[in-house]
Amino acid sequence: MQMRCYCVTHHGQPLELVQREAPQPTGTEVLVRVKAAGLCHSDLHIWEGYNDLGGGKKLSLADRGIKLPLTMSHEICGEVVSAGPEAGDVKAGTMAVVHPWIGCGQCVACLRGEENICTKPQSLGVMRDGGFGDYVIVPHPRYLVDLGGLDPVKAAPLACAGVTTYSAIKKFGTRIHDEPVVIIGAGGLGMMAIEVLKALGAKGAIVVDVDAAKREAALKEGALAAIDARAPDAVEQVVKATGGGARAVLDLVGATPTVRLALDACTRGGHVVIVGLMGGDITLSLPIIPMRPLKIEGSYVGTLPELRELVALMREGKMQPSPVSSRPLGEINAALEALARGLVVGRQVLIP
Structure with missing residues (x-):
């Protein structure tokens, strides 16, 4: 099964369209067909290749362990396609927002439920391929938060902005x-x-x-x-x-x-x-x-329990979606440029 993805192959250069075989889930992994993927300002830093530390100093993404090529987007909503043999009872067709802030699962931070500040992060769209493609691999079904009928385009920003x-x-x-x-x-x-x-x-x-x-x-x-x-x-x-x-x-x-x-x-x-x-x-x-x-x-992103709480607020009608604008995934480079120039009100969400 073939898939498209838009990858950062050279920092500061347009994302490249890559055709590759869709990954197959193993172990506890889940294969998710992307329905909506948000574009975050931190994606700009990944695209540029560094964080500004002030005083003329920069922290390169290579020093953070981020390797190219990389498929960005950590704000992902999608549909479960299949799962590995150790994933348990995961139903194909389930619509979910993905918690992307994944840790090693073994350090002190992870064991207390704060995977978002793990010292060996495995975050989707940062350390591992994310949502700017047709499919994404999610390491475990616990990172899938059921949308319960929410619009994937409006819900995708919950995974980061939210x-x-x-x-x-x-x-x-x-x-x-x-x-x-x-x-x-x-x-x-x-x-x-x-x-x-x-x-x-x-x-x-x-x-x-x-x-x-x-x-x-x-x-x-x-x-x-x-x-x-x-x-x-x-x-x-x-x-x-x-x-x-x-x-x-x-x-x-x-x-x-x-x-x-x-x-x-x-x-x-x-x-x-x-x-x-x-x-x-x-x-x-x-x-x-x-x-x-x-x-x-x-404060750095949030925990899986916090994402579940947030999705529950929206599912129960206690919270309204923030402003979003959607565009086809093929317009990702135009979307990046608009964000870099400060022309975006609210969130841009790309649809494969």
């Missing part, structure tokens, strides 16, 4: 119910974060972004306010909108100016969670952290 923002927002604890969360970045993750906050019954979101169209889209999705990150008084606007300073800031960009804005806009006792990987560095006066006192935390 579970990433859900996991990050949970780190704020109960304060999301007392004061609005400041969200820096109104791209695919920002739009999803607004929906997650609404589903959790939070106070609301104040969105900060450089793009006027994205700020307008965030207001349409229900943001309480939208602030231009490049405004000279952006920090003052955030402080005023939060009634004296933010207690919860979700930085979905993760660049030097956004982290600085997040810290400057916090009140005493503020909590900043950084998700974005745009890169850079900051200089921070250490006494300020205990004196204010500030909590600065990183």
Whole structure:
């Protein structure tokens, strides 16, 4: 059985269409026919071949163990085709969203259910081939979360944009119910974060972004306010909108100016969670952290139980899909270019 896939064969070059034999599942593996695959901003970093560490330093993907050629996309919805002899009772035709953040299964992190921070990750679309093809191999059926009738195109972003923002927002604890969360970045993750906050019954979101169209889209999705990150008084606007300073800031960009804005806009006792990987560095006066006192935390994607919780929220009608636009898989290079140029509102989902 032949399949198509679009692969990164050279960093920074257009993805190449490759025809190959479809993989056959062995052991506990499951073969899934891809129905929808989301394009994430972190795919841009994989395509480019590095992460910006600031100060002229770069972390190459080769140093992270990522090898080419690679089929990207870690936001995958699909239909079960077949399974290996040790996969158990897996029904062909089942529609599921795939949890892509797969670990080694043996380290301390994996044994406590945090495969997403495994030191030897096997993540789909990053370490192993992902969803920009006709089929994908999923190592075990436990990584399949039944869609229960959800639209695969609208549900695919749950595997990254959804579970990433859900996991990050949970780190704020109960304060999301007392004061609005400041969200820096109104791209695919920002739009999803607004929906997650609404589903959790939070106070609301104040969105900060450089793009006027994205700020307008965030207001349409229900943001309480939208602030231009490049405004000279952006920090003052955030402080005023939060009634004296933010207690919860979700930085979905993760660049030097956004982290600085997040810290400057916090009140005493503020909590900043950084998700974005745009890169850079900051200089921070250490006494300020205990004196204010500030909590600065990183958050990396999410766990399998969190994805199950998130899908359940959408299946039960408690959470609405964030804005998505679909296009044929053959347009993947055009989709990458649009994302790189900042022209995308919400999430792009490719359909094989």
